[in-house]
Amino acid sequence: MYSLKFVRENTELLKKSSELKGEKVRWDELEELDNKRRRIIYFVEERRHWQKDLSNKISERRDSDDEKSSVQDMLRQAKKYSDEIRKSESELKDIEKRIDEIIMSIPNIPHPSVPEGMGAEDNVVVKNWGEIPEGKDFEILPHWEIGEKTGILDFPRGSKIAGSFFPVFREYGAVLVRALINFMLDLHRKNGFTEVWVPVLVNRESMFTTGQLPKLEKDMYHLDDDDYFLIPTAEVPVTNLHRDEVISEEKLPLYYAAYTPCFRKEAGAYGKDTRGLIRLHQFDKVELVKFVRPETSYEELETLVEEAEKVLQALKLPYRVLKLCTGELSFAASKCYDIEAWAPGIKKWLEVSSCSNFEAFQARRGKIKYRNTREGKTDYVHTLNGSGIALPRTIVAILENYQQQDGSVLIPEVLRDYMGGIEKIV
RNA sequence: GGAGAGAUGGCUGAGUGGAUGAAAGCGACCGCCUCGAAAGCGGCUGUGCCCUCAUGGGUACCGCAGGUUCAAAUCCUGCUCUCUCCGCCA
Numbered sequence: 001m002y003s004l005k006f007v008r009e010n011t012e013l014l015k016k017s018s019e020l021k022g023e024k025v026r027w028d029e030l031e032e033l034d035n036k037r038r039r040i041i042y043f044v045e046e047r048r049h050w051q052k053d054l055s056n057k058i059s060e061r062r063d064s065d066d067e068k069s070s071v072q073d074m075l076r077q078a079k080k081y082s083d084e085i086r087k088s089e090s091e092l093k094d095i096e097k098r099i100d101e102i103i104m105s106i107p108n109i110p111h112p113s114v115p116e117g118m119g120a121e122d123n124v125v126v127k128n129w130g131e132i133p134e135g136k137d138f139e140i141l142p143h144w145e146i147g148e149k150t151g152i153l154d155f156p157r158g159s160k161i162a163g164s165f166f167p168v169f170r171e172y173g174a175v176l177v178r179a180l181i182n183f184m185l186d187l188h189r190k191n192g193f194t195e196v197w198v199p200v201l202v203n204r205e206s207m208f209t210t211g212q213l214p215k216l217e218k219d220m221y222h223l224d225d226d227d228y229f230l231i232p233t234a235e236v237p238v239t240n241l242h243r244d245e246v247i248s249e250e251k252l253p254l255y256y257a258a259y260t261p262c263f264r265k266e267a268g269a270y271g272k273d274t275r276g277l278i279r280l281h282q283f284d285k286v287e288l289v290k291f292v293r294p295e296t297s298y299e300e301l302e303t304l305v306e307e308a309e310k311v312l313q314a315l316k317l318p319y320r321v322l323k324l325c326t327g328e329l330s331f332a333a334s335k336c337y338d339i340e341a342w343a344p345g346i347k348k349w350l351e352v353s354s355c356s357n358f359e360a361f362q363a364r365r366g367k368i369k370y371r372n373t374r375e376g377k378t379d380y381v382h383t384l385n386g387s388g389i390a391l392p393r394t395i396v397a398i399l400e401n402y403q404q405q406d407g408s409v410l411i412p413e414v415l416r417d418y419m420g421g422i423e424k425i426v
Numbered sequence: 427g428g429a430g431a432g433a434u435g436g437c438u439g440a441g442u443g444g445a446u447g448a449a450a451g452c453g454a455c456c457g458c459c460u461c462g463a464a465a466g467c468g469g470c471u472g473u474g475c476c477c478u479c480a481u482g483g484g485u486a487c488c489g490c491a492g493g494u495u496c497a498a499a500u501c502c503u504g505c506u507c508u509c510u511c512c513g514c515c516a
Contacts, residue, residue: 003474005474038475041475041476041485042476042477045475045476046484046485048486049485051497052485054496055497056444056497058496059496071496074496076496077496078497082496082497371436
């Protein structure tokens with residue numbers, strides 16, 4: 001969220017970038033409201049100044065007998081100012097609310113290195129890793145069939161307990177979930193990320209800071225009784241760790257890793273490409289979040305992607321990295337890379353990680369600052385986050401890539417110690 | 427869930443109606459001292475908004491939102507959070 005001043009001074013840039021992201025903003029109304037606002041502020045402050053003067057005089061003279069009548073006059077006049085101020089202020093409040101609404105609808109500006117475009121076809125593949133196992137001499141089954149055969153996935157019972165898109169993992173399926181979480185957290189911890197465990201229910205302010213609110217309210221589960229939201233990603237609680245804080249510069253950069261379940265309504269998700277574990281209302285994810293000095297944030301984005309890639313490399317899963325075009329960028333992001341793992345059973349690339357630099361967009365919303373020791377000033381940090389990585393689709397990739405002709409599934413070597421030493425799921 | 431106490435600047439902490447953006451200390455920054463550093467000494471040190479080409483001026487902000495008043499960090503109401511005690515619970 002931008003300050004009104006910044007919007008005023010950079011209207012053309014913001015207009016252009018909003019268009020690139022496909023967001024409609026009521027620019028004309030904003031300009032009109034801005035002018036109105038400034039007129040009222042001038043009026044109010046002038047009167048407040050006069051009122052202040054009078055107040056001081058009143059306090060000087062109130063006890064003197066010979067000036068009683070003039071004090072009465074001053075009181076009357078001060079009262080008049082007070083009423084005028086009150087009236088104009090309520091008008092001002094209304095105008096500022098409307099201005100805020102419009103400013104909130106302005107998306108973050110894409111970085112110059114982001115390719116222009118509106119759809120997935122305009123994303124750019126910047127990296128391919130691993131070999132796509134197409135040459136196998138048997139038909140690779142989709143993961144839901146493997147899951148059913150080995151008994152590690154139970155969709156009908158998940159539907160019975162909760163509803164569709166709530167899976168149940170059984171036996172080594174459940175163990176695999178636990179193993180992946182531990183493996184990923186251990187990996188990131190070794191690489192300098194501080195592990196944190198955070199609430200999965202958060203308040204409105206937290207959702208606002210990261211940009212889910214106000215735009216995406218309908219996509220999230222909400223507890224009406226006490227106005228809590230179920231998090232759609234650990235990005236929300238972890239980024240909000242430092243909301244309303246001033247971090248001393250020597251503490252930067254801060255790296256965090258957190259495991260949480262994630263909850264998404266995914267309204268209208270029924271239909272194509274939603275079978276199995278591809279799209280769920282509840283899923284597990286290990287998330288990486290960075291708080292950094294502004295001048296380093298684009299380098300930090302590159303190393304964040306690399307950190308997520310390490311998970312896939314260790315699991316020996318083929319993947320590619322995409323640089324998202326402007327139209328595919330989320331509302332709050334300046335630049336974003338997606339990592340997609342190859343699923344040979346369903347013959348699809350699956351997004352398992354999304355790594356974004358938000359620059360100061362979230363920091364401004366959440367007042368996350370740092371103190372620049374050289375200048376003694378505070379400034380907003382840059383925040384970044386990336387999945388490191390999302391579990392269900394990774395499980396899809398494992399089940400399909402590690403499938404054997406006899407229907408069994410080999411366990412990736414790095415996970416075996418986490419799974420009691422077994423080598424395959426039969 | 428019930429009762430009580432509290433929320434002040436980067437931090438600790440004074441301030442109970444009028445000139446308080448707010449004492450004091452710490453920290454940070456600048457300077458002196460020093461070969462350099464520490465200590466010591468001196469200085470300086472919040473943010474937003476409005477007006478001004480600028481120097482500068484004005485205004486707001488003491489958890490949040492209202493109210494009383496000519497005037498509120500200070501009084502009143504509601505809310506949020508923290509702490510203590512009780513209840514309940516894994």
